[in-house]
Amino acid sequence: MSDTILRMRGITKTFPGVKALQDVNLEVRRGEIHSICGENGAGKSTLMKVLSGVYPHGTYEGDIEYEGDICRFSGIRDSEHRGIVIIHQELALASNLSIAENIFLGNEQAKRGWIDWNKTNAAADALLRRVGLSERSVTPVIELGVGKQQLVEIAKALSKEVKLLILDEPTAALNDEDSAHLLDLLRGLRDEGITCVIISHKLNEVMGISDRVTILRDGKTIWTEETANLTEEKIISGMVGRDMDHRYPEHTPTIGEEALRIEDWTVYSPTQPDRALVRNVNLTLRRGEIVGLAGLMGAGRTELAMSVFGRSYGINISGRLIKDGKEIKAxxxxxxxxxxxxxxxxxxxxxxxxxxEDIKRNVSAAGLSKLASGGWVDGNEERRVADEFRSSMNIKAPSVESVVGKLSGGNQQKVVLSKWIFTDPDVLILDEPTRGIDVGAKYEIYTIINRLADEGKAILVISSELPELLGICDRIYTLSAGRITGEVPRAEATQESLMTLMTKEVQEVAP
Amino acid sequence: MTAAPVQTGKGPAAPPADKAPRKVNFDLKESGIFIAFAITIVVFTILTEGVLLSPQNLSNIIVQQSYILVLAIGMVLIIIAGHIDLSVGSVVAAAGALAAVMMVDMNIPWPLAVLITLVFGAVVGAWQGYWVAYFGIPAFIVTLAGMLLFRAVTYAILGNQGIGPFPEAVRSLANGFLPGFLGNVGLGTLGGADLFSIIAGVVVVVAMAFVQYRTRAGRIRYNQAVDPAWLFLLKVILPAVIVIFLVVQLARFRNLPWVLVLLAVLVVGYTLVTNRAVFGRQIYAVGGNLQAATLSGVKVKSVVFWLFVNMGVLSALAGIIFAGRLNLAGPTAGNSFELDAIAAAFIGGAAVQGGVGRVVGAITGGLIMAVINNGMGLMGATKPQQVMLVKGLVLLAAVAFDVYSKRRAAGAK
Incomplete structure (x- = not known):
């Protein structure tokens, strides 16, 4: 453990309207396991995409120094050529092809254009033994569980003579046994001299496996530290700590009657019918109150919201919805x-x-029947309504006939909100209402949310940004692995306490 | 609410300077199809030394292409929703066969037979709509199967022979002209023309102008930006000139063809549905973003289902027109009509990914192909491969333009 394999210096990456990375520095030593931690949206995945050439040279600022050279990757092939391999959270395997075919996809073991199947399968078998997978190399990937597919990805990386392996949330979808096996494998690879960069939310794993940890927050490097000098609490405070002055409008709620109660709500995955994504959730929303729902990626937040919203996600949904005191079936x-x-x-x-389509047709999309009589839409009335929203929501566009695809993220979000406000709801569920929009527009969205609460609507805000929830919500539920693990009034909530509740399940089951 | 800048109709017809009202953005993508149509006409008028626009030839173009245009209306709606229908040619044949058996062999009165045939079309559409919308099979597969199935149905009905002749009324729907209700009127050097047709043309022009004026007035009343007066006048006068020219030419030959009247009604009706009806909006919503439409409460499956029912009815109508025109229902009728209808929709600006397209565009696309067909025929290019070559290139060029302009729009973001 001596020399530095990778130095990323001053990396800045801008998307329209957002600075995803701002002057980020990262140093990785040869042969170490280096964890990158941060909240959702902190810029971890973006940084890794810059490194692997998904965002090619020229689309970002700053330098990548790898094995002593300044690298200018123009695509993922370039970086793989140098031995940098990234394994994304969503596995990129062709499910109908065999393990061997997947391992050598794009790197076929061929002679004059004809594939040498004996060589392919034998080489694949050797790689499978290295990653400890006892499947035959001709088995179709679709027959493997997620954990084994993950191992196939790693075997694929090994086939490319990987020197720097990047794993984005490798254990997010794995059970404990598979996770443990994967982490063991990574330790073994480290001993063979392969450097690993891991992005993970599971802090116990981070503590268990990594040599050093780097924290990203709001697209900036916060610090890099030897794991030996760290505690989980220190990592959490690094991930969440930031100034909270004047980023949220002042708001005094007037809380009224209960508007919606979700009772014993359970939802199963449509792709894995035996896996419950939401388990026995109980949740209450009251008029005039802004309620937050906090949870890490994969905790089941969106699944919960969508299943409540007309069962638009999930199967075998059970539980009761009580709206204004009466049970409803949506x-x-x-x-x-x-x-x-x-x-x-x-x-x-x-x-x-x-x-x-343009703004007006998006605004009217969910409430079109309110503008129509006998099946015919009143175009003038539609334009008037859209224009009213354009001024009341401060949508910055030349007219309501501007195409929505060309607006900035913040203005697009205002169009989405307008669409739902136009349906005149009592309960508004806002899933990541400020994701990918700049600070100024965020403030406007918060103001709108407050206004809606003051009008007597019950609001549920789902957000990955804890400061946001603490800044605008009156009460916060935490969700972990599909279960509600806490319900905290704003006055009692801190980022640290929420993060602890959000990772509760994960830590309970840890060995 | 602050008033948006408004250009009232009273202002001078000069282009506005700094108080620019609605930006006159010349949308190439929207207008491209009409420009292409104009160029096609001009080119072939020159190449045929004016024969293209002669009274009899204009009448021929419309009558010859009428059934494709009927199909194109249904097809563009299906394409907007992000699907496709390959079966319409076979449905045309099956409907023609059914109508022929009922009218010729069974002596069922023609209005009843037509009605039953349209219902048959609806049932066919419901069958395909069920598999596409509710069962979830891609429309390409379902209608490819339908293409074979309904061709088989045609053969089952007809055997290997054609059935005809059709009753007079059905023949005249396809081939005939309105009777000269009011006799002829002299047009100086142009000779005599049917007065009723000309009056009908004038009524249409006035109605078009009135609707445009009312739309504009409505926008002004709601404080919406409108086109400057000169552009508004241009948009009123240009179509008016074209309609009057077309009507005068047709009136000089014989009267208005019945199919033209039928087409006009269909075009107006379906344009209204796509622009103003809730159902029409939902078609665009489904094609533009399926998930967003679903999560906005649009009953996506029902929309797709009814689109196929509609396509079936229009196919049956086209089948009756086509059989009536040939005065014979044959087992190979309607071969490759689906391709012409699909080409018309795409040339007319429909997007391959769905969400975009207009009825008027599809009609114009169909007419462009008709003019190419007809014009090349007049020039003596009677070999089918010559016409197909040109049509193929036009289709490719139209979609290439669509893809190109979309890429440019994406790059400009």
């Missing part, structure tokens, strides 16, 4: 909207907006 999105529930999605571009 079996479709339409019914949910008719019952006064609105859900503004997490990924507004994929799920929230029709990007090729």
């Amino acid at each position: 079996r479709s999105v339409r019914e949910a909207i008719d019952h006064g529930i609105a859900y503004a999605t997490e990924d507004r571009k994929r799920y929230g907006l029709n990007l090729i």
